[in-house]
Amino acid sequence: MKLEPRCRDKVVRLLEKGVEIPNPLTIDLGDEVDPERISGQGVRIEAGCRIFGAETAIGPGVRLGAEGPVTLDNCQLGPGVAIKGGYAGEATFLAGASMGLGAQVREGCLLEEQASGAHCVGLKQTILFPFVTLGSLVNFCDCLMAGGTGRSDHSEVGSSYIHFNFTPDGEKTTPSLIGDVPRGVMLNQRPIFLGGQGGMVGPLRVEYGNVIAAGTILRRDALEQDKLVVGAPPRGGVINFVPRRYTGIGRILEKNVRYLANLAALEQWYEHVRRPFFRDQAFGDLVYGGARKRLRAAIAERVKRMRTMIDHMEGESGKGGSRESRAARGKRELAGRFDEIAGLFEDAPPPAGPDRERDGFLALLPGPEGGTSCVEAVQSLPRKASESGTRWLEGIVEELCFRAASLVPGLHLFSRSRT
Numbered sequence: 001m002k003l004e005p006r007c008r009d010k011v012v013r014l015l016e017k018g019v020e021i022p023n024p025l026t027i028d029l030g031d032e033v034d035p036e037r038i039s040g041q042g043v044r045i046e047a048g049c050r051i052f053g054a055e056t057a058i059g060p061g062v063r064l065g066a067e068g069p070v071t072l073d074n075c076q077l078g079p080g081v082a083i084k085g086g087y088a089g090e091a092t093f094l095a096g097a098s099m100g101l102g103a104q105v106r107e108g109c110l111l112e113e114q115a116s117g118a119h120c121v122g123l124k125q126t127i128l129f130p131f132v133t134l135g136s137l138v139n140f141c142d143c144l145m146a147g148g149t150g151r152s153d154h155s156e157v158g159s160s161y162i163h164f165n166f167t168p169d170g171e172k173t174t175p176s177l178i179g180d181v182p183r184g185v186m187l188n189q190r191p192i193f194l195g196g197q198g199g200m201v202g203p204l205r206v207e208y209g210n211v212i213a214a215g216t217i218l219r220r221d222a223l224e225q226d227k228l229v230v231g232a233p234p235r236g237g238v239i240n241f242v243p244r245r246y247t248g249i250g251r252i253l254e255k256n257v258r259y260l261a262n263l264a265a266l267e268q269w270y271e272h273v274r275r276p277f278f279r280d281q282a283f284g285d286l287v288y289g290g291a292r293k294r295l296r297a298a299i300a301e302r303v304k305r306m307r308t309m310i311d312h313m314e315g316e317s318g319k320g321g322s323r324e325s326r327a328a329r330g331k332r333e334l335a336g337r338f339d340e341i342a343g344l345f346e347d348a349p350p351p352a353g354p355d356r357e358r359d360g361f362l363a364l365l366p367g368p369e370g371g372t373s374c375v376e377a378v379q380s381l382p383r384k385a386s387e388s389g390t391r392w393l394e395g396i397v398e399e400l401c402f403r404a405a406s407l408v409p410g411l412h413l414f415s416r417s418r419t
């Protein structure tokens with residue numbers, strides 16, 4: 001009996017291009033996979049790997065399966081990406097990103113340059129900025145993490161950490177900002193450390209320079225910088241629980257709107273800053289397209305989760321009247337105006353921000369000439385140039401937050417702080 005791999009002709013084409021496949025009989029390529037979207041330069045695919053999806057693209061220097069078989073499904077991998085074992089689907093990895101054995105990187109994930117995870121890391125709807133490092137046995141879904149200046153100075157999540165992304169009512173309106181977009185993209189902020197054997201109860205915000213002590217379950221924002229946060233265990237007991245009461249609806253909406261506004265700012269960063277650097281990269285247009293798709297998907301996910309919660313909420317919010325509580329009025333107001341809030345992010349293109357700040361920043365940013373990467377260009381900027389870029393992106397975030405708050409004045413969004 002003659003043994004041949006499935007899609008033999010495609011496997012042969014990859015070998016002809018120079019892809020290293022030590023055991024060709026063991027790999028599986030979907031009928032829809034286009035071999036021309038897989039580089040032949042320095043790519044190595046180990047035994048047992050499976051590659052699916054018409055949108056899959058694999059750049060030069062990618063290594064798959066060094067520690068165990070890898071399954072890819074509609075992923076885009078930039079130069080030098082290493083997925084050592086596990087699964088990745090509907091995710092995008094920029095240059096040098098890596099994941100260890102047992103990875104599960106599900107839809108909506110974007111790992112930027114040299115972001116990494118050790119073994120048994122689970123991600124979904126997660127964005128990691130350059131150099132962010134995750135330890136082993138980490139479950140880190142529905143969050144964005146930034147911070148740090150380089151490979152030796154980076155934000156990190158300790159082993160056995162979890163971002164708790166379900167409310168007691170089973171909602172997923174829980175996205176957390178660990179850092180932010182306007183300052184984080186400049187790669188000049190103090191790193192954030194989330195200590196091992198700990199967790200965060202989303203939605204939360206954590207400022208730059210903070211160290212969350214090992215074993216701490218963070219339940220409140222950490223909005224001061226450069227603090228060591230040591231959590232105390234919650235007081236034990238049994239309390240009444242009323243399902244879908246949503247007493248903190250203003251806080252939940254505020255966190256979700258700010259998260260969405262940061263995603264909109266990141267879209268503008270990709271459009272105006274990152275795009276030219278992808279053009280000079282092998283398979284760069286495909287990786288760039290994947291990254292933009294991930295950002296759109298992240299916005300759609302957050303809107304969907306909020307809309308689901310509001311649908312659940314409507315049944316208990318009351319029908320109005322003179323004796324209606326302030327909380328009930330706020331919920332009713334939100335239910336009536338949420339489509340308009342969602343439209344700020346779904347329908348209309350995000351605002352470009354003040355042209356003066358954006359154009360002034362772009363004039364100071366080195367281009368991709370001579371092989372300069374986006375990370376290298378940003379790292380080379382003087383402080384004043386970075387501050388100009390941050391003001392541009394902060395303008396986008398604050399404008400969107402202001403517009404959303406104006407649609408539901410009864411909830412007094414962002415009344416405590418406009419930062």
